[in-house]
Amino acid sequence: MISAVLFxxxxxxxxxxxxxxxxxxxxxxxxxxxxVSFVAVGVMLLLFNLEYIGVITILMMVMEMAIMGIFMIxxxxxxxxxxxxxxxxxxxxxxxxxxxxxVGLATAVLLVPWPERRGxxxxxxxxxxxxxxxxxxxxxxxxxxxxxxxxxxAAIVLANPRGRxxxxxxxxxxRPPAGPGEGDRR
Amino acid sequence: xxxxxxxxxxGWVVVAAVLLGLMALVGACVDGALTAHSDRRPLLAxxxxxxxxxxxxxxxxxxxxxxxxxxxxxxxxxxLLVVALLMVVVVPxxxxxxxxxxxxxAWFNAMxxxxxxxxxxxxxxxNSAHGLVGGHRFLAQALSYELPLMFALTAPAVAAGSLRxxxxxxxxxxxxxxxxxPVAFLVFCASVLAFSVWGPFSPAAGGDIAGGVLTxxxxxxxxxxxxxxxxxxxxxxxxxxxxxxxxGSGPFGPEWVWTFLKTVxxxxxxxxxxxxxxxxxxxxxxxxxWVIVLPVVLLQVLLVSLxxxxxxx
Numbered sequence: 191m192i193s194a195v196l197f198x199x200x201x202x203x204x205x206x207x208x209x210x211x212x213x214x215x216x217x218x219x220x221x222x223x224x225x226v227s228f229v230a231v232g233v234m235l236l237l238f239n240l241e242y243i244g245v246i247t248i249l250m251m252v253m254e255m256a257i258m259g260i261f262m263i264x265x266x267x268x269x270x271x272x273x274x275x276x277x278x279x280x281x282x283x284x285x286x287x288x289x290x291x292x293v294g295l296a297t298a299v300l301l302v303p304w305p306e307r308r309g310x311x312x313x314x315x316x317x318x319x320x321x322x323x324x325x326x327x328x329x330x331x332x333x334x335x336x337x338x339x340x341x342x343x344a345a346i347v348l349a350n351p352r353g354r355x356x357x358x359x360x361x362x363x364x365r366p367p368a369g370p371g372e373g374d375r376r
Numbered sequence: 377x378x379x380x381x382x383x384x385x386x387g388w389v390v391v392a393a394v395l396l397g398l399m400a401l402v403g404a405c406v407d408g409a410l411t412a413h414s415d416r417r418p419l420l421a422x423x424x425x426x427x428x429x430x431x432x433x434x435x436x437x438x439x440x441x442x443x444x445x446x447x448x449x450x451x452x453x454x455x456l457l458v459v460a461l462l463m464v465v466v467v468p469x470x471x472x473x474x475x476x477x478x479x480x481x482a483w484f485n486a487m488x489x490x491x492x493x494x495x496x497x498x499x500x501x502x503n504s505a506h507g508l509v510g511g512h513r514f515l516a517q518a519l520s521y522e523l524p525l526m527f528a529l530t531a532p533a534v535a536a537g538s539l540r541x542x543x544x545x546x547x548x549x550x551x552x553x554x555x556x557x558p559v560a561f562l563v564f565c566a567s568v569l570a571f572s573v574w575g576p577f578s579p580a581a582g583g584d585i586a587g588g589v590l591t592x593x594x595x596x597x598x599x600x601x602x603x604x605x606x607x608x609x610x611x612x613x614x615x616x617x618x619x620x621x622x623x624g625s626g627p628f629g630p631e632w633v634w635t636f637l638k639t640v641x642x643x644x645x646x647x648x649x650x651x652x653x654x655x656x657x658x659x660x661x662x663x664x665x666w667v668i669v670l671p672v673v674l675l676q677v678l679l680v681s682l683x684x685x686x687x688x689x
Contacts (some may be wrong), residue, residue, distance in 0.1 A: 218448055218500050225493065241479045242539070249486035253522075256492040256515060 200237075204230035212277045215264045219276050225255035242316045271301055381542045382639055384472050389465060392474055396464050399610035400603055402640060406647045407606075423674070439594040441503055449501020453597045455494040456604025463611040466541050470624040470632030473542065480541035481533050484615055485526060491571045491608065492518045495580060495589055498601060502592035503611045510588025514580035516658035517570060520665035521577070523565035527673045531560035531680045532619050545623035554620040556683075559676040562618045563669060568612030568646065572605050575650035579658055581645065613642040 196288060205229035211220045228251035235244030265276075278284065312318045324331055357367040404426035412422020440678045466473070467481040477483050492515060499511020533539050535557070536547035544553075544682025554561040570577035573589070593601055617623060617638045656664075 198550075214447065218445065218497070222448065222493065222497065241477060242482060245479050245482045245486045249482070249489045252493050253489045256489075256496055256518075259496070260512065260515060346655070 197234060197237055200234045203227075204234070214277065215275060217266065217275070218259055221262060223254050223261035224299045225252055228252075228255070239311075239315050240319065243319070381468060381476060381545075382472050383476050384474060388472075388476065389461070389474050392464055392469075393461050395469070395601075396461055396607055396614075398454065399458075399614065399643060400606035403551045403609050403643050403647050404603075406644050407444040408648070410648060410651060430603075433595055433599040433602075436595040436598075438597065441492060441592055444503040444592075445501045446632060447501075448497045451599065452494045452497030452499075452501055453593065453601045453604070455490065455497075457600060459487050459490045459494065460607035460611040461606060462490075463608075464614050467611075467614045467635075468542060468545060468618055468623060469635050470630060472583065472632070476540065476542050479539045481529050481539045481544070481619070485529055488525065488567075488571045489522070495573060498593070499580070499589040504592045506586045506591040507589050509585050510580040510582070510591070513582075513588065513658050514573065515583075517577060517580065519566045520604075520658065520662045521570040524563045524665060524669045524673050525571075526564050527617070527670070527677050528560040528563040528567065530675075531557045531677050534677065535680050535684050537684070541618050545618045545625075552620065552622040554616075557593040557620075557680055559672055559675055560680075561616070563673050564616060564620065565612075565642075567648070568609065568616070569649060572612065572646075574605060574609060574646065576656050577654040577661075578650075579655050582655060609646050610639070610643050612638045613646060616642055622647060 204227045207223045207230065210223040211227070214220050214223060229248050232244045232248035232251065235247055238244075320328075354362065354367075358364050405423040408425040409419045412419050412425075417421075463484055465475045465638040466477055466483055469477070495514040496511040499507040499509075499514070501507075532544050532547075532553045535553060536544040537546075538544065547553075566577075569575050573580050579588070581590045586593070590598070590601065614635075617635055621638045621642070624635045626634035626637075
């Protein structure tokens with residue numbers, strides 16, 4: 191009973207915060223409304239006894255929104271991000287798209303013949319969920335993730351305007367190197 | 377759930393809140409006494425200063441700012457205390473704990489990430505350039521300390537083979553983790569200072585930007601943020617006790633006394649560090665954190681993993 195009430199409360203919070211993302215007139219409010227929506231979803235996952243996934247969802251999403259907020263404000267041209275602004279572009283098109291997707295998904299939820307539960311849930315739901323999703327591809331995923339990570343790091347190293355060639359000189363022999371900060375550049 | 381550890385009713389979270397407030401007050405009083413000591417004023421008057429300062433702030437009229445965002449500003453300021461409380465609910469006090477989550481360590485980590493958002497919102501909401509610079513500084517600093525902190529928390533979890541805080545305590549019955557994984561312990565302590573915007577990691581509230589995120593705060597808002605900082609320090613110190621300092625284990629007496637004693641000693645050390653070290657600029661910290669600290673703490677985790685695979689110490 192209590193968990194059902196909590197679930198509906200969180201569902202309403204998540205949806206309302208999601209709507210707020212497009213209704214508010216400030217970048218910061220839109221960003222953190224999205225964060226609230228994600229946190230509500232994370233707490234819902236806790237209700238499903240997916241503790242690890244729930245907590246990590248909260249962690250990742252708050253972190254991501256904190257950084258995203260800065261980027262949104264930084265890259266909004268002519269800086270309207272610091273002034274009240276509308277959060278919607280192409281109003282009619284996006285409304286049709288969003289409405290269509292919602293109706294489609296909601297119909298699917300109601301029409302799909304959901305199977306009855308067979309057997310009992312396992313002790314470690316997180317592990318079993320991972321096995322179900324990844325299964326035999328676990329090894330591939332484990333290999334791909336370091337490769338992806340290395341690609342990210344390499345891209346940042348190449349794009350960094352204050353990398354080691356700027357600081358240590360073209361032959362990497364300048365001693366002492368120019369400092370890491372903007373103010374320390376030679 | 378471990379033998380002997382009791383998960384108390386959720387209502388006891390009120391007691392946890394009171395204890396956290398008390399610890400935050402202890403931290404503030406220690407800082408007041410240390411300030412009085414360096415100014416050659418009477419220690420006792422210095423230690424009492426936080427109480428008078430609280431009374432002053434609570435009576436002060438709120439400053440009203442043009443085009444501020446009061447909602448985000450207040451959420452940011454008041455949130456620090458809430459997050460500190462959410463951190464301590466997973467900390468066992470002797471043999472009692474409010475919530476012995478199966479992922480208690482990850483929970484603490486998620487809560488400290490909340491501070492990213494809260495400090496930035498405090499800086500943003502005031503619509504002040506100094507506050508905004510402070511908020512951005514904090515996020516820049518957070519990029520430096522968060523990964524080392526995560527791996528510092530990984531080390532005890534790997535050694536205990538569990539993310540449950542009570543399992544980590546049980547795993548330390550032979551030897552405290554602080555003794556055989558000192559790097560992880562030190563990095564954790566430094567990260568606590570960092571997410572509390574304290575000492576060497578307080579450029580977000582730096583004097584060079586007129587107080588940064590604290591600049592425009594007045595009245596009860598200022599009180600909540602200042603108290604929240606001490607509460608975060610206290611929560612970090614309290615969490616270090618089950619993670620690295622053997623929890624409630626002690627040579628004699630009840631276990632809760634030892635939890636308290638260790639927390640207070642560590643908290644006092646945290647508060648004192650502010651007087652020893654200069655403030656580090658975030659753009660300088662990032663190099664030290666990623667080039668030196670992160671590899672070192674990763675080596676620590678590797679060492680701990682190998683020892684755990686070999687059957688432990």
